[in-house]
Amino acid sequence: MSEMPERIARTAAAWLLEHFGIERPEPAVQPTRKEFEGAWTLVLFPYTGPSKKSPEALGQELGAALVESLDEVEGFNVVKGFLNLSLHPKYWAERLDQMVADVHCGGRATDENAAPEVVEYSSPNTNKPLHLGHVRNNLLGHSVAEMLQAIGRKVVRVQVINDRGIHICKSMVAYRHFGAGETPETAGLKGDHLVGKYYVAFDREYKRQIEELKAQGRDEESAGKQAPILLEAQEMLRQWEQGDAEVRALWTQMNEWVYAGFAQTYAALGVRFDRNYYESETYVLGKAVVEQGLSQGVFERRPDGSVWIDLSAEKLDEKLLLRKDGTSVYITQDLGTALSRHEDFGMRSMVYVVGNEQEYHFQVLFAILRRLGYDWAGALYHLSYGMVRLPEGKMKSREGTVVDADDLLGEMVDTARALSEELGKTEGMDEAEKQALYRMLGHGALKYFILKVDPVKDMVFNPKESIDFDGHTGPFIQYTHARIRSLERKAQSMNLPSWDGVLPDAASVVLIRQLDQWSGTLHSAAVGYNPALVANYVYELTKMYNAWYQNHSVLNNDDPAVSAFRLRLSAEVGRTLRKAMGLLGIECPERM
RNA sequence: GGUCGCGUAGCUCAGUUGGAUAGAGCAUCUGCCUUCUAAGCAGACGGUCGAAGGUUCGAAUCCUUCCGCGAUCGCCA
Incomplete structure (x- = not known):
């Protein structure tokens, strides 16, 4: 990197001190705007008062002094309160030589022995294909990882695959009803699109049943809760959690299809991951954290058995970590995942590429890790990005306006x-x-x-x-x-x-x-x-x-x-x- | 309602730690291919930087208030 601006600033600072006893502020040296002649510009305004000189006079004197003491400085001009410095062509020829010789092209070699930086991105659900929002996420995550690597950091790319839960059960239930043994091959569809098709089919049938119930005199809310296909999906989630063989087999099959589809999309986007985390495996990880937090007195168990943390000191309110039935919630899983990653990689920091709708979640997550006393919690970062919207507004899957x-x-x-x-x-x-x-x-x-x-x-x-x-x-x-x-x-x-x-x-x-x-x-x-x-x-x-x-x-x-x-x-x-x-x-x- | 973010040309966006006359692209209009690729170049047109105060030698940038848009404030993820 060029050290010229620093040298100019140091030399100017010394001159200001010697001639006027001015110690601060440090001279600001910035690239000269293209409409003016020169390479680097020093702003004179802060010194006109203390030196009792006009900007022009001060610029002339300082410019001459810099030409005198810095070989690279060829000349200068003063416009208003700005001292523009030109450098010798020879200096620029040498700079070009240095840049051409730099095999890392402005970056550094990766330090393979350093503690890595973990970059988490993509993190899809397995019930439907990737859309435009995921594209922004993947591109950001990939680029951030590439840039960190380019400046010499060791980088580990990870994704969390949200492969369990009610959403995938919805696709599974619909597939059972309407699938008729269809496969990506027989349907001629990418696996993720096939599964997504049944997610849509679920929604269609669900809405139909709600209308049917309403026609029978049910109100909207109870119809929404009692629709048979929804109850079926909820039952399937219970069966999944109990390890029902048939449900697990279908789940495995459909997820395989989705992964094959994602692999194609990732390849097209040019992104990759060093390690995948599956929520079906990590959702139990948080339990140990809860025990730790309780024994440290950071968490509190309530009479009904639920576990909480009070983050009102951080203005983040109270937060539930364990339901009264002992099951964990999202934040608890993320705590467990963060800890296991630290064991896996001993990372120096971690960046989560996740949309800005989860800002509060990450504030809470980081606050809890700090409370638990992890010094690396300060090196966690939520790369929060804005929504991609269409001219008509937000993309809505239910209205079919999602850009695949x-x-x-x-x-x-x-x-x-x-x-x-x-x-x-x-x-x-x-x-x-x-x-x-x-x-x-x-x-x-x-x-x-x-x-x-x-x-x-x-x-x-x-x-x-x-x-x-x-x-x-x-x-x-x-x-x-x-x-x-x-x-x-x-x-x-x-x-x-x-x-x-x-x-x-x-x-x-x-x-x-x-x-x-x-x-x-x-x-x-x-x-x-x-x-x-x-x-x-x-x-x-x-x-x-x-x-x-x-x-x-x-x-x-x-x-x-x-x-x-x-x-x-x-x-x-x-x-x-x-x-x-x-x-x-x-x-x-x-x-x- | 509380919290966070955003608001710059008709549209899409830049604008470094506060610095010079607020910049690009698209769109519209003018020029430039008998020399290395015209997916290019040069130019014109287009702005009360959401509004009002404040700090400062200097504010699109920092502070306050207000307006508009969005997100969030679940035992969803």
């Missing part, structure tokens, strides 16, 4: 294919290369569209027009990458000389400066769990490169050394695009 993940990915590829063919971009490609390209572009467009938005914000997704392939999009960046790769291929047969001694012109310095920001951006994005920073950085870099490319011929120059230099700069931009997009889970094509 598989359908969406498929449509993206279709759109990419149509557009590529229309533009005649695929001439000379064989079929396999075409398919790979359509996939890269379609998925890239979707992934970029989702990841460029700050995770905390809700986002609007319009299936008909949201995904563009022009402008601030994944394909725009992929296209620029392909152009650079094309230059590199062409240059191979040109036998270019060394770039040594060629100094970057002002326009090239702009590009090098942007490259110089990459390492810092990557680091902030990773520790801030925010892929949007990477997405927006890479867009800026791409725009700058395209502007440069437009009036800087890379390979057609009188001086072949200039060509060599520009090619090298282009290649480094290309490599950075590839790296950054990779962290977003997006591949860049060699040609398009």
Whole structure:
């Protein structure tokens, strides 16, 4: 990473102290805005009072002092209260050298011996296929894991599969009634879609029965509770818990189908997990925690036998941990899961990628772990993200407005294919290369569209027009990458000389400066769990490169050394695009 | 009602720890392919940064109040 801003700040601080006795605030050095000349800008306002100088006068003196004492600083200008410093082209040439030589491209090698960072994401239910909300979750989780890895962290990716409970029993009951032995093969459906079909079938039948009961004079509420198919599902859950062989066999079968379906969707999304946790196995884990909490006096057993914790000191109210019948609740399972993970991995921290509707839950979870005295509880983080909504509003499965993940990915590829063919971009490609390209572009467009938005914000997704392939999009960046790769291929047969001694012109310095920001951006994005920073950085870099490319011929120059230099700069931009997009889970094509 | 989050151009979004004239893309309109890929580039149009106060040399950014939207406040997960 560049240490120039720190050196400027230190030198300026020393000068301010020596000449005016000013100790604070520390000089703020920031990248110069592009409409002004210079690379780094020092803000003078805080010192005009104590120094009794005008901003202009102070800027002139400090600028001259910095030129004097820092070899890299070539010149300066003062605009209002801002001191803009320009650096020697030679400095930028050296920065480019350093970046090209950095095999980790702004990151660090993974420390395999370090305590890992656990990233939990996806965490689906097994009663229906993945939808657009899951897509945002998976993309965020995957990208966060990739970024952490890129800055040298060891990462463990996990998911909790919610494979038990009333929801899956609903699908099972409906399958028993209406399935007639159908399988994914006979139905020609992905397993998760087949199971989801019966979840919908359950709901349809359930509603029908409610209407029937109401016609017989029942009120809405009692009809809802007494519908035979619901009672059947509840009974099936009891049988499941008792280990009924037939129910367990059906459960196993249907879950297998779902996992096979999920595997396909995960593969399409390019996400993976090092370890799966199944709720059917972890839901008992919390019991030991309850005992521990009781013996520590952190939890309290009430006369009816239920166990509670009082978090009113944290303004989180009282929270139930064990029902009076001794069964555990969600938060208890999560406590148990967290503890067992700490035993499994000895992680330094853990990030849960879960929607913002569960913010309260995680506040409670973390508070309880702190109360129990786990020092690592402070290193747990809920990456809370906003909802993906449609132009009409929230997606509702009951109204059929849910955007299915598989359908969406498929449509993206279709759109990419149509557009590529229309533009005649695929001439000379064989079929396999075409398919790979359509996939890269379609998925890239979707992934970029989702990841460029700050995770905390809700986002609007319009299936008909949201995904563009022009402008601030994944394909725009992929296209620029392909152009650079094309230059590199062409240059191979040109036998270019060394770039040594060629100094970057002002326009090239702009590009090098942007490259110089990459390492810092990557680091902030990773520790801030925010892929949007990477997405927006890479867009800026791409725009700058395209502007440069437009009036800087890379390979057609009188001086072949200039060509060599520009090619090298282009290649480094290309490599950075590839790296950054990779962290977003997006591949860049060699040609398009 | 309590708590948390969000509110920036017609639409979708950026806006680093408070700094310069609030930026992109889409859409609309103008130009640019006989030199490396036009999924590109250059330009025009478009804003009382939800509102009002406050802090500050300086506020889209921090504080307060209000308005709007969302989430949450289950022995669901």
